[in-house]
Amino acid sequence: xxxxxVIHAPVRLQIxxxxxxxxxxxxxxxxxxxxxSDSVLSKQAAALENAGYVHIRKGHVGKRPxxxxxxxxxxxxAFGAYVTTLQxxxxxxxxxx
Amino acid sequence: xxxxxxxxxxALAEIERTQRAAYSRRRIPIWYVPAVVGAIxxxxxxxxxHGPARGVTIATGGLAMAAAVYGLSRSMRVRWKxxxxxxxxxxxxxxxxxxxxxxxxxxxLIIGAIHFQPVVQRVAIGVAAAVxxxxxxxxxxxxxIARTAGKVIR
Numbered sequence: 177x178x179x180x181x182v183i184h185a186p187v188r189l190q191i192x193x194x195x196x197x198x199x200x201x202x203x204x205x206x207x208x209x210x211x212x213s214d215s216v217l218s219k220q221a222a223a224l225e226n227a228g229y230v231h232i233r234k235g236h237v238g239k240r241p242x243x244x245x246x247x248x249x250x251x252x253x254a255f256g257a258y259v260t261t262l263q264x265x266x267x268x269x270x271x272x273x
Numbered sequence: 274x275x276x277x278x279x280x281x282x283x284a285l286a287e288i289e290r291t292q293r294a295a296y297s298r299r300r301i302p303i304w305y306v307p308a309v310v311g312a313i314x315x316x317x318x319x320x321x322x323h324g325p326a327r328g329v330t331i332a333t334g335g336l337a338m339a340a341a342v343y344g345l346s347r348s349m350r351v352r353w354k355x356x357x358x359x360x361x362x363x364x365x366x367x368x369x370x371x372x373x374x375x376x377x378x379x380x381x382l383i384i385g386a387i388h389f390q391p392v393v394q395r396v397a398i399g400v401a402a403a404v405x406x407x408x409x410x411x412x413x414x415x416x417x418i419a420r421t422a423g424k425v426i427r
């Protein structure tokens with residue numbers, strides 16, 4: 177069973193895992209939660225965007241520029257398949273109350 | 274940063290850990306509930322007044338409510354999926370919201386028994402609800418986060 181190489185990298189896995197729980201998350205929230213630098217997040221988010229898994233939206237709140245990240249439908253589908261594959265390999269299910 | 278590719282078991286654990294870390298940062302601004310209570314209080318006070326003061330107070334309450342909602346939307350850094358909540362977490366948060374109403378009702382009964390003016394009663398009810406919400410907001414957030422333990426969103 178092959179794991180999606182786009183997702184199966186430490187930082188990208190964290191980014192996609194976080195975005196899976198949200199409709200949309202601000203760049204700074206993702207950066208702070210994952211405790212990574214702006215440049216690392218920018219690079220990995222761009223890689224996910226190039227793969228069609230993440231949509232990056234730039235906007236303003238008042239005069240402040242803000243960047244928002246969200247999983248695309250393709251990204252959400254890929255993440256679901258990725259988790260299913262992991263579970264099959266490991267032979268366990270994630271706890272879902 | 275360690276870029277070692279995780280094993281499948283490590284990857285599963287990382288997914289759960291990352292989502293838990295994100296949930297633990299889920300916070301309602303501390304000013305938000307008191308602001309909404311204040312706006313509702315202004316609307317209530319307005320209904321007790323007469324003449325131009327009535328319209329002005331009600332309009333101010335409406336504007337305060339709109340400002341609170343706008344302020345919240347500006348300060349939120351994540352728009353969570355509804356399924357990030359568990360049923361238990363939603364029920365507990367709902368019970369807390371109801372408890373604010375209970376505090377308002379009890380305060381109204383106590384103040385009403387002392388026969389204060391209606392405007393004073395409404396202000397006292399609003400102050401009691403605001404103080405209660407500020408005092409308990411972080412506590413209920415911690416409980417809600419605890420109630421989402423183990424919840425994983427795909």
